[in-house]
Amino acid sequence: MESHGVARSIRARTEEQRLQDLEKIKAYRNLENQILSQSASGTYNFALFQLTTELLHLNPEYYTIWNIRRRCLISDLLFRQPCELSPSGASLSTSPNATKERPLDASLPSPSDPIPLYHRFPIAGKNSAGLVASTALADPQRSDIQYQAPNSEGRESDGKVLRSELAFTLSAMDPGIGHPSTAGSDCTGDMGNGTQPSVQDAYQGRTQLPAWGYRRFIVAKLESPELQGKSMAEDEYAYTTKIIGFNLSNFSAWHYRSQLIVRLLDRRGGGDRMRAAFLDEELSVVRRALNVGPDDQSLWYYHQFLVSQISEYGDGHTIAPALTVDERAAYLRHEIEEINDLLEDYGDIKWIYEGLLECTLALKQLEQRAERGGGIFDVKTWLVKLQALDPMRSGRWSDLERRVRD
């Protein structure tokens, strides 16, 4: 992990720096307490929403804060009565009481923006995400509230809010993203405050789980009949491709992808040939990833998902339901061959052996169901290797052995 290797270059922190750090910690704790106490009192409003923006920039892993943010959206900021919106609410701008702006973002940073060296020493939990100003409705407490015309305007601004929230999750997932020169393509909302690409020392270890959950909530809302009324599966699928390109180890991205696929294929409406082609492509992508990251569990998870799509058939809700048993068997054999190739260079990675055995098992089940027979491959060798590489799970491997042999 890269972050473990970051050298401390300041050999002795001066007293001054120690005090500075204490101040930062105090500020963080204050913010946290503020949010939690207001949430406990049940007052979900715009001000609280703004506070969550701040805290999530510092720590995007804080699940509770994402939940609070969601509650703010639901109870206060979305689907509000149109008459409570001020005239400028429909065209979103950053809140006038936005917190102290991040430096260097008064205007969109030019491409020659300097890299901030002072971000070298992130505080634990500190987020280095680029600041995507989460645009929000104008403060409903403002006195110049006027009556608005029909619901559609309210919906439109809701849509903008939600889309800018999408961009917000994007920036929380990868600190490199959110740079205004590229993020514009991702979000149609206002991004008046520029973004600040900054350190990703802490990035490598993040799970981003809360951000993904929040994103799914946003997407669901956007897809609802009151808003766009149509599926965002295509966009979201493309989004997962992008995130995976930044970091193959992103389990959430692969998982989300697996959930989108079936819906995506339904929407694309193609026939069996298209579906089979899609399956080929997905297998190829994950295999290319495994080729460079054979020890990555997220990748094996996705591979296993695809294999199950091949081997478990019959209820129609799979990627390519029209594949015949023979075709499925052929796929599985091909997979076993391909994964076997990995052993040429990665002889000591247990996941490969496990993957091979799982595929063999799947093949066996497939063929048993169809009452066909098949070869046993090199099962014995794989099992022996697995036992050697991971002796602590020998019970599990024995179990696997039994299932394969039966």
Next chain:
Amino acid sequence: MESLGDTLWDVVICGTDLQQSLLALSLSRSGKKILHIDPNGYYGGTEAAFSLQEAESWVTDVAASVAAATNGTCPWRSASICKPEAAATEGQRAATGLSFPRAYSLALAPQIIHTRSDLLSQLVSSCAYRQIEFLAVGSFYIFKASAPAQASKEMGKPTLSRIPATREDVFSTTAITAKAKRGLMKFLKFVMDYDSPPQTESWGRYADVPLTEFVQMEFKMDNELQTYIVTLTLSLDGRISTKDGLAVIHRHLTSMGVFGSGFAAVYPKWGGLSEIAQVACRAAAVGGAVYMLGTDIKTMQESSDTHDANLVMSVELSSGDTIKTRMLVRASVQDHSTTGDGVSGAMGISRLVTVIDTPLKSLFAAVVEGSPTPAVAVIAFPVGSVTTATGKVSENPVYVFAHSSDTGECPVGQSVLYFTTLSTPDSKEILMQAMDSLLTAIAAEEHAPRSLFQLHYEQARGATNSQTQGLIFDFPSPSLSLSFDDSSLESVRQAWSRITDESVAEMEYMTFPDREGAMSDEDEMYT
């Protein structure tokens, strides 16, 4: 006001080259009396950055001293401006498309600085970094001369192929086979832990053997992958040893992502190392150091100070002042045609600096979406990939640093290319050919780029170690390494130790608090 001669200086530093300037920075809070002079009328010395006019003067000076054979103690073996031709009139020059001379800041030292470099840590701990804008160094490319197209007899176009440096890079690239990717991944993983067992046993016996042999034998890498690996080391002769090569690649890989995703090195805006030298001098000046440009040492001798039992140097300056100092620090005065131990044929480089009339945008695309737009791209011509019209083939790699106008070194809409190769009788011709080939390779994406300005020079490296003689400390000759060589910092520290009282802790070297009022808005609560 005290005249210069009235003060007993603690140190007189001659030359505002990077090493001397870093020394001044290191002493900037010490309260020592520092007189910092430079024979040139500009800061930066061997690491200076020039406007076009300054470049012309410099070329004239170098040419003159070469002709008079008085350039032995300076690194420059030759210098010339090949374009525009000297005889060009103002009108002709204006027609070339060159902007006014001060719109350019051509760096004599375009070294890239890896993010793990100690230089950066020291700039941070001394707070000098605040004055410097660092830009990202983006992709490394390999120039591929094309094979003749199958269908026709014509040569296909040459291309630039990006070198993958992270796992995700390797995943995305389509230029390498699956098997080769596995080999590359294994090697990258190996390098990350190269200095602990069992890896040390693997490469131990190859330590002094070229890295290319090691990766071929132990990782079964083909020529193409070997080229990738060697290019990452920026090895000038392509034959860097396994020991050194692994260290350099390790530094490159661990430098990835330290200050942001997608880049492993940075480059100071406004002229590279010259900017660091200037900032260092400025810091020293704020701390009380006295600066005099256009001032050289005429004579010097040791004498005894009237107030003090210690010896002092009595130095006569070209300004007419005679001063006394406890210590004198200078650039190396050794003959640059020999190495430190008197061995002749010291290593040298041949460099071509050229201004191009297009922004070369395709070279500066950010690899990771959202990461900082790079201002520098690195292109390597592997051994044998440059063939001149007269049939000469390159025996050493040629490296190109491409700089966009974001570096401040040229106006918007133009770019600067720095070509470097080991100095040989044919090197200038090879560099010119490399320039033509590169411009051809880029031509398809943008309208055919033209070279507007060409400066060529040769730089040698003499003494590789510092020298101390009595009260005089001489820095080594500047390193020719294309990536900043941290070993240069050693001499600075040595000089600092000699000047500083023993009571000052080693740990405090280059570690200062911010000066009052120096805190910028960037130091917000939440950063």
